[in-house]
Amino acid sequence: MFKKLFTFALFSLFITFSFAQQNSDEQYRKPLVEVLRDLEQRYGITIKYDEAQVRDKYLNYAMWRFRSDVDETLRNVLAPLDLKVNKEGDKKYKLKPYEYYRWEVKDGWDYLDQLATQYQDIASWEKRKAAIRPELFTALKLSPLPAKPASKPIFTEKRNFDGYSVQNFALEILPGVYLNGSMYKPAKAKGKSALVLSPDGHWGDHRYRKDAQIRCAMLAKMGAVAVSYDLFAWGESLLQFKSEDHRKSLAMTVQTLGAIRLLDYMLAEQAIDAARVAICGGSGGGSHAVLMTALDDRITLSIPVVSLSSYFYGGCPCESGLPIHASGGGTNNVELAAFAAPRPQLVISDGKDWTAHMPEHDFGYLQKIYGYYGKSMDVANVHLPNDGHDFGYSKRKPVYDFVARYFNLNNKTLKNQAGEYDESGCTIEKKEALYTFGANGENLPANALHGYENLEKLFQN
Incomplete structure (x- = not known):
């Protein structure tokens, strides 16, 4: 009898405590929109936000998170909800989702410095690379690499222009999964040609953009074969997948495998010089270029454009959707970019994105790694x-100069008296002309795989 009474008493106490705790939580629980109004009133600030960002969001114990410093208070209040603010002026803020892939500048620098304590010379650096690289392949679900389809590439008819030609292609990289792109070739090649892989970034119109076409055409006019290709679920890949599939983790896997298969095919061609193989991409294409150079020693020159930073890991799952940055106990994009050493590398940065501080810290790190090989002059910023x-042209110009210098290409005839490149001889085609499978996908192969769920099945074994 006593045991039953004791058990009942404990149960009653638990119910009472839970009810009190619930009431306490409800008492101190406030809608986020009210908390933001309190913040604006207390600190004399303005916070811009969309209604959808605050709808149905609540914060427990909000008032206990307030501090005398407004920035510290904003972090305390918003972090539990995976939100943050960006400062847009004096006492003006804008609410944003918390970008875990974007660190504070100093945090990125400090972490890179911490990583650098693991190596002091070629031997220790090569040991570090040897530990990271196989883990990258594992993280990408490419260890071992899937079997290569036996099919031959599909080509459209060649189109001839002033000093170069263009031919669209589709390469089967997995059963029913195709990589699409366009090959820009010099009109008159003497001997074997250099190869420049040109993955597209996250800008609109993909590889059909005017600047993308100009860049590849100019490289071809200089004597290189430039291959412009789609990232996953962009461009013609949308015939097989939805645009939202690009923001799923396998985007990273398929993009990487596509570039590996493209290298396999291009380097099997007798017309390509295996000693002169570059990759050059901007934004998300720059992240892809860094990863490919870290993975594949067949790439002998790399140019990441407006992408590289120690405090930015890539805001798209095609850049950070798989745990590549956990490899080797933890890494970041600048350490991965250092894998290029001693191969020539040009890093192009600007003042209005996450590459704004490249010359202040990260570039010095790259020079140090290249210095292990006595090649500090072969990395440039x-x-x-x-x-x-x-x-834009301000980025394309150093690309042309760097590739011409290291691959011994003829760029002199493409410059005017002021030393600027004349890009007016490049033909800008309508994007329909750059399709391999037709304007409406009417030439898509019968075995083409459709849907992300079917792609996932290829990686379940």
Whole structure:
């Protein structure tokens, strides 16, 4: 009898405590929109936000999170809800989702410095690389690499222009999964040609953009074969997948495998010089270029454009959707970029995105790693402090110069008397002309795989 009474008493106490705790939580629980109003009133600030960002969001014990410092208070209040604010002026803020892939500048620098304590010379650096690289393949679900389809690439008819030609292609990289792109070739090649892989970034119109076409055409006019190709679920890949699939983790896997398969095919061609193989991409294409150079020693020159930073890990799952940055006990994009050493590397940065501080810290780190090989002059940084996040002429010019210098290409005939490149001889095609499978996908192969769920099945074994 006593045991039953004791058990009942404990149960009653638990119910009472839970009810009191619930009431306490409810008492101190406030809608986020009210908390933001309190913040604005107390600190004399303005916080911009969309209604959808605050709808149905609540914060427990909100008032206990307030401090005398407004920035500390904002962090305390918003972090539990995976939100943050960006400062847009004096006492003006804008509410944003918390970007875990974007660190504070000093945090990124400190972490890179911490990573650098693990190596002091070539031997210790090569040991570090050897530990990270296989883990990258594992994180990418590419260890071992899937079997290569036996099919031959699909090509459209060649189109001839002033000093170069263009031919679209589709390469089967997994059963029913195709990589699409366009090959820009010099009209008159003497001997074997250099190869420049040109993955597209996250700008609109993909590889069909005017600046993307110009860059590849100019490289071809200089004597290189430039291959512009789609990232996953962009461009013609949308015939097989939805645009939202690009923001799923396997985007990173398929993009990487696509570039590996593209290298396999191009380097099997007798017309390509295996000693002169570059990769050059901007934004998300720059992140892809860094990763590919870290993974594949067949790439002998790399140019990441407006992408590289120690405090930014890539805001798209195609850049950070798989745990590549956990490899080797933890790494970041600048350490991965250092894998290029001693191969020539040009880093192009600007003043209006996450590459704004490249010359202040990260570039010095890269020079140090290249110095282990006595090649510190083979890594370069062109910083454009007044530029923004694009692939305009100010970025293309150093690309042309760097590739011409290291691959011994003829760029002199493409410059005017002022030393500027004349890009007017490049033909800008309508994007339909750059399709391999037709304007409406009418030439898509019968075995083409459709849907992300079917792609996932290829990686379940």
